Amino acid sequence: MRRLIAVFAVITLAACSTNVDAGGGDGGSRGKIEVAKGTTVDLDTCPSGWSDTGGITDKEIRIGISLPKSGSMASVGAMADGEQAYFDHVNDSDPIDGKKLVLVQRDDAYNPARTRTNVQEMLAGDNLFAFNYVVGTAHNLGVQPLIEESCTPHLMAGTGDPRINDPARHPWTIGGMFSQRSEALIWCDYIKNTIGAGKSVAALYMDNDFGSNYAKGVGACAERGEVKLAASVKHAPDAPGITNQLTTLAASKADVVLLGTTGAFCPQALAGIAASSWKPVVIMSLTCAQIALTFQPTDPDGSGTRVVLDRKDGDDDTFKDDRPFQDVVKILQEAGLDVSGRPLDGVLLGMYVERTLRKALTMPGGLTRVNVLKAMWNSDVAVPVSLDGIRFRTSGVDDAFLMESARIATYVPPKDGAKAGHFTFSGDLLSIEGQSGRQ
Known part of the structure; x- marks a missing residue:
């Protein structure tokens, strides 16, 4: 059974040096510890009852997640279902240090206030070892101080905002998304180099920090004259629809439309654009690049949509002969997902959580929160869900973003009786390793 786990990834996580006056695995660890280059934690600031192994029992390793399982962004909540299915697989086949991974889930309906309440309650009563993927930029900015003050690691926070990926100031949290600003700059380069320099662009953004980061990236290339920004509109995260916004964008008659939004708004946008007389090149957020969720509900409306893609899709026959990936697909199928x-x-x-914990387990002192920080800020991890060639690399302040590689892909609707569409890829793997957050 260990061989089944082994095929999923090649992991090389380099350990870094620590100050020897503190550290180790007992609950009394204190002092300053360097966990990566330019990345230091001061355990003297942790709560009086804090333990380096808090949230680990004889039988369990407890991980917390808060994300929307209701409301307009409820589809995002299915991420917790997939993670639970994988944890169940690990627990049944090769538990970490003989302990079961327990995923403690809370629904926040994509409401930052509810996210904060969830995190407060989880810290107070759920005995967590770490958090994983609190979703949303405003949500993460709101709870980051609580998580840091509790000295609890937060692996792969659900945002690409550079303010989250700041190991010098915020060593307890690492982001788990492609930077929206970096993605927008890739869009701009693609428009300039492939569609044509100076093409007119209309943009739709979600009216929050997520959308704002896209807007900053697009705005920067418009200022440089690489694209001509013909129209830019926003929509509320809880809006019932985006019909008015699409009408405004269509009136611009722009050559290209950029969709800096997510969730149910992506298929709405594809359907609305397809129903109009406006026929721009459509470029859509990576967060919506899922065949079943975004494209199938409106097929063939999304035909020709471009995305910056960093992972595989279980409905895409392109990957049908990819054995490690198909092992992942089987886990989901067996869970009914x-x-x-x-x-x-x-x-x-x-x-990513499993591999980071396993690496921490091999370090002096074993599976501790401090060793998890060392692992996550010195990562070099590949997983079969990502496109081939993509690795999650970090190196403290020199490279604070896990996800910095992708390919440009175009959606092709199903043909000749195929059950689903697929993506075609153009160009080589794009890497901005060590550059995210520096724009």
């Missing part, structure tokens, strides 16, 4: 979209993203989360 979709093999595409959010559940698959959840498996990716679970894989």
